[in-house]
Amino acid sequence: MAPSVLRLAGLQNDRLTLYLELLFAVILLTLLLLRRRTRDTPLPPGPRGSMISGHRKEMATTRRIWEQYAGWAKISGPIFSLKSNNIDVVILNNARTAHTLLDKRSNIYSDRPRSVMGSELCDMGKMFFRIRSQHPWFSAYRRMAHEDFGALQIPRHASGIQTNIQQLLKSLLSDPQGLRDHLRLCQGQSILMATYGYQVKSKDDQFLLLAEERLRLANAFLRPGMWLVDSYPILKYWPSWMPGGGFRKIASEVKSRTEESLASTMEWTKAELSAGTALPSFVEGQLNRQALGNDRNEEMIGYVASSMYVAGADTVISTVLTFLLMMTLNPDIQKRAQQEIDIIIGRDRLPQISDRERLPYVEAVVREVFRFHPVAPLGVPHSVIRDDIFDGMLIPSGSIVIANIWGLTHDEFIYPDPMRFNPDRFYIGEAKQGESQPNPLKYVFGFGRRVCAGMHFAEASVFLHVASLLATFNILKAVDENGMEITPVINFTDGIVSKPEDFPCRIEPRPDAVDLILSSN
Numbered sequence: 001m002a003p004s005v006l007r008l009a010g011l012q013n014d015r016l017t018l019y020l021e022l023l024f025a026v027i028l029l030t031l032l033l034l035r036r037r038t039r040d041t042p043l044p045p046g047p048r049g050s051m052i053s054g055h056r057k058e059m060a061t062t063r064r065i066w067e068q069y070a071g072w073a074k075i076s077g078p079i080f081s082l083k084s085n086n087i088d089v090v091i092l093n094n095a096r097t098a099h100t101l102l103d104k105r106s107n108i109y110s111d112r113p114r115s116v117m118g119s120e121l122c123d124m125g126k127m128f129f130r131i132r133s134q135h136p137w138f139s140a141y142r143r144m145a146h147e148d149f150g151a152l153q154i155p156r157h158a159s160g161i162q163t164n165i166q167q168l169l170k171s172l173l174s175d176p177q178g179l180r181d182h183l184r185l186c187q188g189q190s191i192l193m194a195t196y197g198y199q200v201k202s203k204d205d206q207f208l209l210l211a212e213e214r215l216r217l218a219n220a221f222l223r224p225g226m227w228l229v230d231s232y233p234i235l236k237y238w239p240s241w242m243p244g245g246g247f248r249k250i251a252s253e254v255k256s257r258t259e260e261s262l263a264s265t266m267e268w269t270k271a272e273l274s275a276g277t278a279l280p281s282f283v284e285g286q287l288n289r290q291a292l293g294n295d296r297n298e299e300m301i302g303y304v305a306s307s308m309y310v311a312g313a314d315t316v317i318s319t320v321l322t323f324l325l326m327m328t329l330n331p332d333i334q335k336r337a338q339q340e341i342d343i344i345i346g347r348d349r350l351p352q353i354s355d356r357e358r359l360p361y362v363e364a365v366v367r368e369v370f371r372f373h374p375v376a377p378l379g380v381p382h383s384v385i386r387d388d389i390f391d392g393m394l395i396p397s398g399s400i401v402i403a404n405i406w407g408l409t410h411d412e413f414i415y416p417d418p419m420r421f422n423p424d425r426f427y428i429g430e431a432k433q434g435e436s437q438p439n440p441l442k443y444v445f446g447f448g449r450r451v452c453a454g455m456h457f458a459e460a461s462v463f464l465h466v467a468s469l470l471a472t473f474n475i476l477k478a479v480d481e482n483g484m485e486i487t488p489v490i491n492f493t494d495g496i497v498s499k500p501e502d503f504p505c506r507i508e509p510r511p512d513a514v515d516l517i518l519s520s521n
């Protein structure tokens with residue numbers, strides 16, 4: 001090659017290097033400026049907390065903290081921020097903020113917070129509601145749940161749910177006092193049948209007890225601010241024998257219990273499959289798909305199946321209890337819903353899922369129950385994977401983002417007089433001419449890519465419970481020893497899933513419903 005050409009090439013190389021260096025410098029400068037601008041952007045406002053731990057203690061211990069958040073939102077605005085030790089926590093208190101961030105920007109807001117205690121030390125990080133959004137299994141989980149619990153699958157599940165509810169009605173007829181146990185058994189039966197094809201026979205069933213234990217363990221580790229190690233991950237190396245090391249002992253106990261419990265039900269379905277006796281279920285279907293070479297493995301199937309009970313048992317039971325509490329307190333509403341069922345369905349059969357559209361007032365009652373007390377008042381915490389700016393405020397990468405669902409469904413601009421139980425907000429009549437307030441089902445199942453993976457199953461279960469109970473029973477105030485009616489007090493428990501506290505009521509069969517209850521199989 002001629003030397004002049006080489007020189008030219010060298011010159012061009014030098015120039016190229018210079019251009020590249022310049023370009024690099026410009027990019028770096030822009031990034032630095034952007035970062036500075038981002039860091040100069042203020043966090044959402046918020047109440048002042050302790051210098052050291054921020055609001056950690058309040059977040060972990062305040063009773064019905066969703067009400068407190070709604071109160072703070074009146075002062076700080078619909079989006080405000082708190083600190084849990086060194087972690088930023090952003091609370092969204094109205095539909096606009098929750099929808100814009102969690103639905104519209106769900107590509108960055110669908111992570112779950114890092115949880116050293118729950119996910120790393122207890123090894124529950126692969127549970128569905130906990131798995132991080134960047135985990136390679138996350139999208140497969142969502143796909144798998146959609147295949148078996150999506151809207152199109154509901155008619156397949158509905159008949160099983162209905163059979164269990166018929167059993168529930170019979171149990172209530174013979175033992176109304178055992179209400180909570182009967183509901184527990186009924187929902188346990190529906191979920192374990194749908195996920196494993198397993199028929200729960202009694203409330204002491206071994207797999208039901210194991211599933212309940214998983215639920216208790218999972219619940220114990222979800223509330224932000226509960227464990228210091230979540231704020232200071234270095235503490236995970238703190239020896240268990242040192243003072244304050246108790247959390248390590250708890251974690252290793254929980255880890256081994258969860259592993260044991262997860263494996264046993266899964267093994268049962270696999271044995272049924274090998275014997276050729278497996279009933280159709282999520283696990284059965286997924287194992288068959290896996291055999292066809294789809295993107296899933298047995299461990300993933302086990303985690304999703306197990307998460308379904310954890311996420312789907314207490315939630316439905318709690319919603320049905322709220323319904324019963326509201327019926328005890330609102331006899332006129334109850335009577336009106338019963339009349340609708342009597343007219344549309346008649347008195348000789350139980351309502352079915354296909355009747356839902358023909359029962360607009362019962363549907364309005366269901367919506368109002370979901371609105372009045374969303375079972376997960378603060379949803380499940382999300383986390384954002386990179387810095388974001390909203391309305392001139394910085395939401396730093398890694399912040400915990402919580403939608404105050406209770407706050408949304410008690411926003412008086414959307415639901416006037418929100419503390420009043422009033423299904424008329426949603427009643428549009430058979431002619432569908434009325435004006436409905438926004439459907440709370442848009443909020444109570446969460447947001448974006450993390451929206452409840454069992455929402456259709458849940459809606460169907462709640463509707464069938466509500467309609468069947470209304471068709472067959474009167475829910476009345478209990479009476480004391482002097483024959484005086486006792487008006488129950490409205491009180492809900494704390495926790496990720498919030499239930500009505502025990503309340504007195506009488507559940508009596510409607511005069512002509514005993515035959516219907518006993519004749520249904």
Ligand code: HEM
Nearest residue numbers: 128129311312315376379380445446447450452453454458
């Ligand atoms: C009244 C009933 C229910 C309510 C109100 C409810 C509500 C919720 C909420 C608020 C979330 C968190 C969503 C978010 O992070 O934005 C969630 C997640 C979840 N729910 Fe439900 N749920 C109910 C019943 C069920 C049932 C019956 C199942 C299963 C059969 C189920 C399975 C799940 C799963 C697997 C997740 C985790 C999804 C994820 O993290 O990606 N839920 N649910």
